[in-house]
Amino acid sequence: MSKRILIADDDDDALAGLANLLTGMDHEVALAANGAQAVEVAAQFEPDVVILDLGMPLVDGLAAARALRRLPNGHAMMLVALTGWGQPQHREMTQKAGFDVHLVKPISADQLYFILSMMQP
Structure with a gap:
């Protein structure tokens, strides 16, 4: 089933690659270059899933996740951390910030x- 998916990453190549992959799976995709932009786009796009890199400039993925959870539909979104950070303390940080899933690049x-x-329709 098609989902509305927002991807936020400051790496243009990673962003484009993931967007192409998800579009190829028939999902509707929106893009953001940083955490602040992700929150702005999410407020308009109302995604089912938000995939956030953690190490972004301006507003990192952890702060963006906390801000996304405060949006009116924030608790309905599946938040996915997609990062190079894979240590136990990083997983704990993402869990505390409100992420549902922590994935380590590459995926x-x-x-x-x-x-x-896994997400309910």
Whole structure:
């Protein structure tokens, strides 16, 4: 089933690659280059899923996740951390910030498909 997915990453290549992958899976995709932009876009786009890099400039993924959860539909969104940070303390940080899932880059199409399939329609 098609989902509305917002991707936020300051790496243009990572952003484009993930967007192409998700578009190829028939999802509707919106993009943001940083955490502040992700919150702005989410308020308009109302995504089902938000995939956030953690190490972004201006507003990082942790602060963006907390801000997203405060939006009117924030608790209905699945928040996915997609990052190079994979230590136990990083997973604890993402959990405290309100993320549902913590994934370490690089991610395969199969992993992504599985995570998205876990979300209720």
